[in-house]
Amino acid sequence: MVPLRGNSKLDLKHQVKKWIAGWLDGEFRLDGELTPKLPGDYYARIMTDGRPPDSVVCWSSGGFYLKSTHP
Numbered sequence: 001m002v003p004l005r006g007n008s009k010l011d012l013k014h015q016v017k018k019w020i021a022g023w024l025d026g027e028f029r030l031d032g033e034l035t036p037k038l039p040g041d042y043y044a045r046i047m048t049d050g051r052p053p054d055s056v057v058c059w060s061s062g063g064f065y066l067k068s069t070h071p
Contacts, residue, residue, distance in 0.1 A: 016034065026069060031066055032065060035062050035063045035064070037061055038063050041066065043063045044063075
């Protein structure tokens with residue numbers, strides 16, 4: 001879980017790209033598009049209502065895949 005800062009964009013793709021860049025040190029990039037409410041190797045969601053992480057209520061969600069930046 002990565003908490004959003006006070007003025008963070010509530011844009012799932014933006015937040016996923018930010019997570020990839022910050023947590024994976026440029027080793028990977030987003031492979032294709034986010035698939036709303038469908039699984040992928042990874043799954044992201046933005047929770048904005050203060051509910052616990054296992055809540056089914058969310059602002060935006062989607063599955064995604066990563067691709068290595070190395071050949």
